[in-house]
Amino acid sequence: MNDIDFxxxxxxxxxxxxxxxxxxxxxxxxxxxxxxxxxxxxxxxxVIVGKGMLRAYFERALxxxxxxxxxxxxxxxxxxxxxxxxRNHRGERVAEVHELDSSGLIVRADATYETV
Numbered sequence: 486m487n488d489i490d491f492x493x494x495x496x497x498x499x500x501x502x503x504x505x506x507x508x509x510x511x512x513x514x515x516x517x518x519x520x521x522x523x524x525x526x527x528x529x530x531x532v533i534v535g536k537g538m539l540r541a542y543f544e545r546a547l548x549x550x551x552x553x554x555x556x557x558x559x560x561x562x563x564x565x566x567x568x569x570x571x572r573n574h575r576g577e578r579v580a581e582v583h584e585l586d587s588s589g590l591i592v593r594a595d596a597t598y599e600t601v
Contacts (some may be wrong), residue, residue, distance in 0.1 A: 488567040512590040519596035
């Protein structure tokens with residue numbers, strides 16, 4: 486799957502609030518970082534390791550934000566994956582960098598947020 490097709494699948498899963506489809510994008514040993522991980526009390530360093538913890542974090546995020554949607558702005562392609570640039574339901578600009586394994590699953594992700 487190319488990066489554009491991956492992005493379409495990613496946005497469809499999130500905007501459809503389909504947790505199983507979201508989780509299908511990630512490898513079992515995913516390492517995911519976001520400042521919201523610490524804010525929601527999952528890990529003080531903002532890093533989650535493993536699909537089980539990631540699912541719990543995403544469940545809480547979806548529960549807390551019933552209007553959660555992502556509006557795509559750009560797909561930036563790198564040597565090990567890509568970065569998705571989008572706006573969330575609060576209008577924040579987000580860059581989420583995904584490192585992919587040979588199967589096309591996300592093994593490392595870093596969500597970063599524009600500060601105003």
